[in-house]
Structures are given as C-alpha cells and as structure tokens.
Amino acid sequence: MLASSAVFRRQQFLIRSLGGFGDCAHQNRRQQIKAMSGTSMEADAENILRAITPSLDPKRYKGQAGKIAVIGGCREYTGAPYFAAISALKIGADLSHVFCTKDAAPVIKSYSPELIVHPVLEESYSVRDEEKKFTAERVLAEVDKWLERFDCLVIGPGLGRDPFLLECVSEIIKHARQTNIPMIIDGDGLFLITDNLHLVSNYPLAVLTPNVNEYKRLVKNVLLAEVDEQDAPNQLLSLAKRIGGLTILRKGRADLICDGETVKSVSIYGSPRRCGGQGDILSGSVAVFVSWARQQGLVTDGNLATSPKNPTVLGCIAGSALLRKAASLAFENKKRSTLTTDIIEFLWRSLEDISPAH
Ligand SMILES: NC(=O)C1=CN([C@@H]2O[C@H](COP(=O)(O)OP(=O)(O)OC[C@H]3O[C@@H](n4cnc5c(N)ncnc54)[C@H](O)[C@@H]3O)[C@@H](O)[C@H]2O)[C@@H](O)CC1
Ligand SMILES: Nc1ncnc2c1ncn2[C@@H]1O[C@H](COP(=O)(O)OP(=O)(O)OP(=O)(O)O)[C@@H](O)[C@H]1O
Numbered sequence: 001m002l003a004s005s006a007v008f009r010r011q012q013f014l015i016r017s018l019g020g021f022g023d024c025a026h027q028n029r030r031q032q033i034k035a036m037s038g039t040s041m042e043a044d045a046e047n048i049l050r051a052i053t054p055s056l057d058p059k060r061y062k063g064q065a066g067k068i069a070v071i072g073g074c075r076e077y078t079g080a081p082y083f084a085a086i087s088a089l090k091i092g093a094d095l096s097h098v099f100c101t102k103d104a105a106p107v108i109k110s111y112s113p114e115l116i117v118h119p120v121l122e123e124s125y126s127v128r129d130e131e132k133k134f135t136a137e138r139v140l141a142e143v144d145k146w147l148e149r150f151d152c153l154v155i156g157p158g159l160g161r162d163p164f165l166l167e168c169v170s171e172i173i174k175h176a177r178q179t180n181i182p183m184i185i186d187g188d189g190l191f192l193i194t195d196n197l198h199l200v201s202n203y204p205l206a207v208l209t210p211n212v213n214e215y216k217r218l219v220k221n222v223l224l225a226e227v228d229e230q231d232a233p234n235q236l237l238s239l240a241k242r243i244g245g246l247t248i249l250r251k252g253r254a255d256l257i258c259d260g261e262t263v264k265s266v267s268i269y270g271s272p273r274r275c276g277g278q279g280d281i282l283s284g285s286v287a288v289f290v291s292w293a294r295q296q297g298l299v300t301d302g303n304l305a306t307s308p309k310n311p312t313v314l315g316c317i318a319g320s321a322l323l324r325k326a327a328s329l330a331f332e333n334k335k336r337s338t339l340t341t342d343i344i345e346f347l348w349r350s351l352e353d354i355s356p357a358h
C-alpha cells in the first residue's frame, strides 16, 4: 500500500535524484536540502500568495488587476515571450503585451488572440549601419508611448543576443527605471545586464531570475568566484549585496530569494521534468504578483508578521509557489510527457487551490 502512495514515490524520486545513500558528496547535498527547507528560511508561500492576491471585486475595472509587458521574442524564440505573457493573463492580469521583433510578431499573435503584440524591435541583420541611430530612436519612441501604462515589465524571455537589439533594450531599461516601473529581468535580459550591472543596481524594483547557467555567469562576473553549492544562501546574499539594492530569485531544486537583507526559500514540491519554458512561466507570474504586492502596500496581516515586507520578495515567493504547484499538478497528469503548455493549463488549479476565487 505504501509503495503506491504519492509520498513514497516522491521519496523514491528524491533518493534517486540524489544518487542513493552512502557517498559523502550526496550526503552533503541531502543535508543542504534539509537546511534549505528549515523553518527559518522556508517562506510562508501560500499565505503570502493569498495575502497579495486581490479579491475579484465587481467595482474594479479593466486594467486594475495589472497590465504587464514582456520585452522579448526574436527570430529564434517565439515560445518564451508567449509563455511569460499568457501566464500573466491566466494568473489574473487584465492586459498582457509583448514587444518583439517584426518576424516574431505574427507567430506570437497566432498563438493567442489575447495578447497585444508590438512588432517594434530590430536585429542587426535588418538595419544598415547608417540607419542604426535613427532606428534605435524609433524603437525607443514606440516603447515609450506605452511605458507609463504598465505595472511591470518582464525583460528577456526569448530576446536573443543581437548586439543592436540589446543596445535598444538597455535604453528601454533606463527609461523604465526613470518611470519607476518594476522589471523582472530573465533569460537574455540577464545576459545583457551581467556585463552592464549599472542598468539594474540600486533599483529596488528590479528582480533578477537566473537559472543555473545565468547564475553561474553572474557569480563569475560579480563575485569573481565559482558557484558554491555548500553555502548557497550566503553566496546569494553576497551577490545581492554586491550588485546592490535589488532582488534575486535563484531558480533550482529550491528557489532562493534574496533582496540583500534576507534569504527566503520556496521548496514546495514541483516536477521532475525540466522541459524548457518553465522559467518563462515564472517570470510572467512574478510580474503579476509583484504588481499586486505593490498595489496592496505593505502586507500587515497578522499571520505574516514574520514574512518579508518587500513587494519584490513577496512577488517572487508567490510566483515560485504557484508555478511549482502547477508543475506538480501537470506532472501528476502527464508524467514524462509534461510540457510547459501543460503546466500553463494548471495555473488556474494551482491558484484556485491556494486562493479560491470565491
Ligand atoms: N520555447 C522557447 O522559445 C524557449 C526559449 N527560451 C529562451 O532561450 C534563450 C536562452 O535561454 P536558456 O535558458 O537556454 O539559456 P542558458 O544560458 O541556460 O543556455 C543557453 C545555451 O547557450 C549556451 N551559452 C551559455 N553562455 C553563452 C554565451 N555567453 N553566449 C552564447 N551562448 C551561451 C549554453 O551553453 C546553452 O547551451 C532565452 O531567451 C530564453 O528565454 C527558453 O526560455 C526556453 C523556451
Ligand atoms: N532541479 C529542480 N527541481 C525542482 N524544480 C526545479 C528544479 N530546477 C528548476 N526548478 C523549477 O523550475 C522553474 C524554472 O527553472 P529553470 O531552471 O528551468 O528556469 P529556466 O532555465 O530559466 O527555464 P526556461 O527554459 O523557461 O528558460 C523554477 O522556478 C524552479 O522552481
């Protein structure tokens, strides 16, 4: 009977993924996981999610639950910006925009009529050298027209690494910063800022969401070190302090969230499938929750007395919890065939289980 229980299967999976007992490195990894899920660091994620999710009030009008924009989508990548933007809508944002290159736009539009797609970004191959200055100004003006309307930007999913395109995005980041808009920097946005930290440092509304490779590059460039798995929380704290005044969500077996003051972890059981696109769901989700946490002001609920008060940290915790729960629900149904689109289909259930609509 025990062998058929979900708990037993989960334990077996954890044991398998740790490579079995007995060897010292694996024991260290197990101890580390145990430490990460300890009471001091583990966030009260479900209560935080409930506290910052607004009620469905009939007096509210379109736009009040959030207007999100994703800056990303190029010749190679059209899935990533779609995943981020549609996730934002499915969680409860009212409007979701995508600013992408001209050739990515028709593809992204064809995935969904719900998204508002702006084909404004340009890559080097489509711009002659003598046109670059003028084109960059035009791109910036097109984005600027909309900027003030957004509650949060997600910069980077499927953006690509074209140097001219990234120069334009640097300018967009500078303008968004002047306008005081929160920014979730993910994917190729992290590739851009890793060599240009001034774009985000000391901007408390910036959130970096590095995956394993992106984190390695950040640690190497900023701390001039290798990633130290044995001392992961302290290294993350050092990284956040060194960059200064922003929040980092380090994705992994447990998501670690740090604003330079505290480190929180979300280790709610997710899925053993590592298909591409889950980080994109996360960045779209964090954008919505950061907007909601800012709208709600400081969370003063008694149950959350010991929780962080920083809206970017709260948004990261809620986004991480929601994605991981949706991934686990999708995996229960689709097992090895679980894909990002399946996880998106379970965002509603994940949200409903934690914060019911009624
Ligand atoms: N369906 C889609 O459209 C998806 C697109 N994605 C996008 O794909 C892009 C890359 O994301 P990944 O998570 O794969 O990025 P990673 O940095 O994890 O890895 C990308 C690949 O590039 C290599 N690489 C590492 N450093 C490099 C460098 N300095 N220059 C060139 N290549 C380097 C890595 O070895 C790896 O093979 C991002 O824009 C991301 O948003 C992903 O989000 C997955 C889904
Ligand atoms: N080893 C793991 N075990 C459980 N969950 C994980 C693991 N690694 C990542 N995750 C979860 O998957 C989510 C996405 O992380 P991942 O590292 O896949 O991002 P990514 O590489 O940026 O994804 P994308 O393919 O969208 O770019 C994270 O929020 C994290 O919770």
Ligand SMILES: [Mg+2]
Binding pocket: 186, 187, 211, 279, 280
């Ligand atoms: Mg990614």
